[in-house]
Amino acid sequence: MFTNIEIDIDSIPKAEMVKLNPISKSYLKILYINIFIQYSILFGIVILAKNLIEEDWVSNVFWYAIIFLFLLLILQLVISILSFKKRGYALRNHDIIYAKGLLMHKRTTVPFIRIQHLETKQSFIAKKFNLASLHVYTAGESGGDLSISGLTFEEATRINQLLTTKIN
Amino acid sequence: MYDFKNPSRQSIKGIAVLFGFNSYKILKSLFIAIATFSYYLIKGEKVFGLSLYQIILAVVIVFLFILARSILQYLNFKFYISGDDFKLSKGILNKEEITVSKSKIQNIYIKQNVLQQIINVVQLDIETAGDAKAEVKITALSRNKAKALKEELLSSVNLDNQEETVNEIKDEQKIYYKASIKKLFLEGFSQNHIKSFLIIAGFIGGLYSTYEDFMQELKLGDKFEALLTQNSNSVSTLIFIIFSFLIITLIISILFSIIRTFLLNFDLQVIEHKNTIEIKKGLFNKVAIILSPSRIQNIEIVNNRLKRYFGLNTLRIKQAMVDKKLQKHFSIIALDQLQVNYLVEKLMQRLSTTSKKEKPETYYIRFLLLTMLIPLVLFNVIAFFVFDNYFWIINLFVVPILLLMIYLKHKKAYYKLNDNILIVGDGSISTITQLLEIHKVQAVATKQSVFQKLRNIITVEVYTASKATKILYVKENRANEIVNFLLYQIESQRKDWM
Structure with a gap:
C-alpha cells in the first residue's frame, strides 16, 4: 500500500554532524612546492628585469617589488597552511561530502545515485609523494562536481572502487 | 518512401548550401583584409601593386576553389542506417567516420536558415547524450526526407523516445498559443533597452576599429569639433545637443529592441503534444524545439513592473544536454499569468502555494x-x-x-x-x-x-x-x-x- 507520512525534519540524518577525514599531510608539501615554483618564476622575472632594462625607474621600483612579492609569498603560505586544516572529506551510506576553503568555505555533497563517472588522477609531483586526486563527476556543467586532492594513492583507489560498486 | 539502408548523399542543392557556408567562413576570416582592400579601392589606389583586373581574377579563383571544395565535400558526405546505428562518413582528405547508436540519440532538430529557406532545403542536427554540442549536422535535405529520417532514427530501441515521437506523429497537434503582433510589439517595447544599447554600441565600436583609417579620412571628428566650437558660447545649445543625442540613442535602442524581438520571435507558436510541448519561432532563422518534461532541469519566469501591467511573462526553460547555441532559443515570450501557470504545470508540476515564503537575512x-x-x-x-x-x-x-x-x-x-x-x-x-x-x-x-x-x-x-x-x-x-x-x-x- 502506498503511504505518504509527513517527514520529521529532526529525524533526517544530519550531514553537518559528520566528522570529516583530513587529507594526507604530504599534500602540504605539494602545496609548498607549487608555491615555491610560482614565486621562483615571479622573483626571477623581477630580477631579470632589473638586470636587463637599464633605466632609472626600474631600479627605483625593484626593492618595492621584491618586498611586495615577499609579503605576498608569506600571505599565501599562511593561507595555505590554515586552509589545509579546512580540507576534508567524508563518505556516508548514500553520498560523499567534500569541504575546502578558508576565506570562502564550501562544502559540497554529491549523492551516489547522481554520480556519472569517476576518475583518479596523479600528477608528476604527486606520484613522488604517493598521492592522487579523485574526481567525481555529475551530469551537466553547473559546478556540482567534486575533486578531492591530497588522498594517498591507496585511499583514492579504494574510494574509487567503493563508489564504482555503489553506482552500479 | 526513402531507403536509408544504402548510403545516400544530401540533396544536390546541398552544394549551394555548402558553397554558402564555405564562402561565409572565408569572408568572415578575411573580413579585415577585405575592409582594407575596399578602403584602398575607394581611395582609388593600387593594392599591393595589383590592378583591378588582377584583383577580380584573384576573387574568381578563390570562389572557384570554394566551389570545388563544396562539390568534393558534397560527394564525400554519405550517411546510412545499419541496424541500430546511424553512420556518417565525410571529409575530403581527412576522412571521418561517425557512428551514432540510435539509443544514444537525445534529440533531432530540423532547422532552416535564410539560405536554406531560399533554396527550400532543411538542416537536420542529431544530438547525443554526453556531449553538449550537436555531433551530426546534415545541412541540406528535402523536408520530406528529413522528416522520414527523423522518424526512422527515433523509431527504435529507445522506448522513451519512441513513445514520445510516435505519439507526436499520431497525436492531433493542438496549437496552444500564438503570439499576436501586438503582443510582440509590446514585448519589444518593454525590453531592457540598456542591453540593446550596449549591443549597438559594441557593434559600432567593432565596426569603427575595423574601419578606423577610413573614418579618419572622412574627418568626422573635425566636423563635430567645429560644430561644438561654433556653438560653445551658448550653454543652452550644448545642453540641447547632449539632450537630443540622448533622445536619439533611446529611440534607436527601443527600435532595435522591437526589431530584435520580432526577428527572434516572429510567428511564435506553442504547440501542445501529448507529453511534450513544441516551440516554433523566428523570421529568418526558423527554429522548432521540443520540450520534454523529463529533460527539463530549471524553469525561470521573468517579468518586470511594466511587463506585468501588459500581461507579458517570459518563460525560460533550461533543458539538459542542449547545444549552447540553441539554449538561448528555449524561451517563450509574451505569456499571460494563466498561460504561465498552465505551461509550468504541463512541463513540471502544479505551482502550489502551500509553503511559506522565506527571506534572506537582513x-x-x-x-x-x-x-x-x-x-x-x-x-x-x-x-x-x-x-x-x-x-x-x-x-x-x-x-x-x-x-x-x-x-x-x-x-x-x-x-x-x-x-x-x-x-x-x-x-x-x-x-x-x-x-x-x-x-x-x-x-x-x-x-x-x-x-x-x-x-x-x-x-x-x-x-x-x-x-x-x-x-x-x-x-x-x-x-x-x-x-x-x-x-x-x-x-x-x-x-x-x-
Whole structure:
C-alpha cells in the first residue's frame, strides 16, 4: 500500500554532524612546492628585469617589488597552511561530502545515485609523494562536481572502487 | 518512401548550401583584409601593386576553389542506417567516420536558415547524450526526407523516445498559443533597452576599429569639433545637443529592441503534444524545439513592473544536454499569468502555494551596501583627481539608483521549499522566479565566507544538470535543514533525474 507520512525534519540524518577525514599531510608539501615554483618564476622575472632594462625607474621600483612579492609569498603560505586544516572529506551510506576553503568555505555533497563517472588522477609531483586526486563527476556543467586532492594513492583507489560498486 | 539502408548523399542543392557556408567562413576570416582592400579601392589606389583586373581574377579563383571544395565535400558526405546505428562518413582528405547508436540519440532538430529557406532545403542536427554540442549536422535535405529520417532514427530501441515521437506523429497537434503582433510589439517595447544599447554600441565600436583609417579620412571628428566650437558660447545649445543625442540613442535602442524581438520571435507558436510541448519561432532563422518534461532541469519566469501591467511573462526553460547555441532559443515570450501557470504545470508540476515564503537575512542588505560602496568610493577618488570638483554631483543620481536597486534586490529575494519543488526569487529591476524539481538536483553545497561565519549565515547552492540555484544568506541551522532535507528526498526517492 502506498503511504505518504509527513517527514520529521529532526529525524533526517544530519550531514553537518559528520566528522570529516583530513587529507594526507604530504599534500602540504605539494602545496609548498607549487608555491615555491610560482614565486621562483615571479622573483626571477623581477630580477631579470632589473638586470636587463637599464633605466632609472626600474631600479627605483625593484626593492618595492621584491618586498611586495615577499609579503605576498608569506600571505599565501599562511593561507595555505590554515586552509589545509579546512580540507576534508567524508563518505556516508548514500553520498560523499567534500569541504575546502578558508576565506570562502564550501562544502559540497554529491549523492551516489547522481554520480556519472569517476576518475583518479596523479600528477608528476604527486606520484613522488604517493598521492592522487579523485574526481567525481555529475551530469551537466553547473559546478556540482567534486575533486578531492591530497588522498594517498591507496585511499583514492579504494574510494574509487567503493563508489564504482555503489553506482552500479 | 526513402531507403536509408544504402548510403545516400544530401540533396544536390546541398552544394549551394555548402558553397554558402564555405564562402561565409572565408569572408568572415578575411573580413579585415577585405575592409582594407575596399578602403584602398575607394581611395582609388593600387593594392599591393595589383590592378583591378588582377584583383577580380584573384576573387574568381578563390570562389572557384570554394566551389570545388563544396562539390568534393558534397560527394564525400554519405550517411546510412545499419541496424541500430546511424553512420556518417565525410571529409575530403581527412576522412571521418561517425557512428551514432540510435539509443544514444537525445534529440533531432530540423532547422532552416535564410539560405536554406531560399533554396527550400532543411538542416537536420542529431544530438547525443554526453556531449553538449550537436555531433551530426546534415545541412541540406528535402523536408520530406528529413522528416522520414527523423522518424526512422527515433523509431527504435529507445522506448522513451519512441513513445514520445510516435505519439507526436499520431497525436492531433493542438496549437496552444500564438503570439499576436501586438503582443510582440509590446514585448519589444518593454525590453531592457540598456542591453540593446550596449549591443549597438559594441557593434559600432567593432565596426569603427575595423574601419578606423577610413573614418579618419572622412574627418568626422573635425566636423563635430567645429560644430561644438561654433556653438560653445551658448550653454543652452550644448545642453540641447547632449539632450537630443540622448533622445536619439533611446529611440534607436527601443527600435532595435522591437526589431530584435520580432526577428527572434516572429510567428511564435506553442504547440501542445501529448507529453511534450513544441516551440516554433523566428523570421529568418526558423527554429522548432521540443520540450520534454523529463529533460527539463530549471524553469525561470521573468517579468518586470511594466511587463506585468501588459500581461507579458517570459518563460525560460533550461533543458539538459542542449547545444549552447540553441539554449538561448528555449524561451517563450509574451505569456499571460494563466498561460504561465498552465505551461509550468504541463512541463513540471502544479505551482502550489502551500509553503511559506522565506527571506534572506537582513545581513544581505549590508553585504550589498558594502559591495556597492567599494567601487563607488574608488570611482569618486579617481574622478576627484581626474575631473574638476563639480563631478561629485553625479553621485546625486548614481547613489539613489544604486540604493533603489539594493532595496529591490533584497525585496525580490526569497525562497519556498516543499516536498517536490524549490522556488527561488531573484532580480532587481526585473522579477525572476526560478523553479526546480527536487528529484532533478545533482548536488548540494553550502558556501560561507569568513564574514558570514561570524554571523552564522550561509548560502546554499543547489545544482541541476543545467544551472546552479542559490538560496542566499540563510541562518546556519536552517541551511543545514535545507541541505539534509534535499539529500534525504533525492536519496530516499531514488528517482531518475532524466
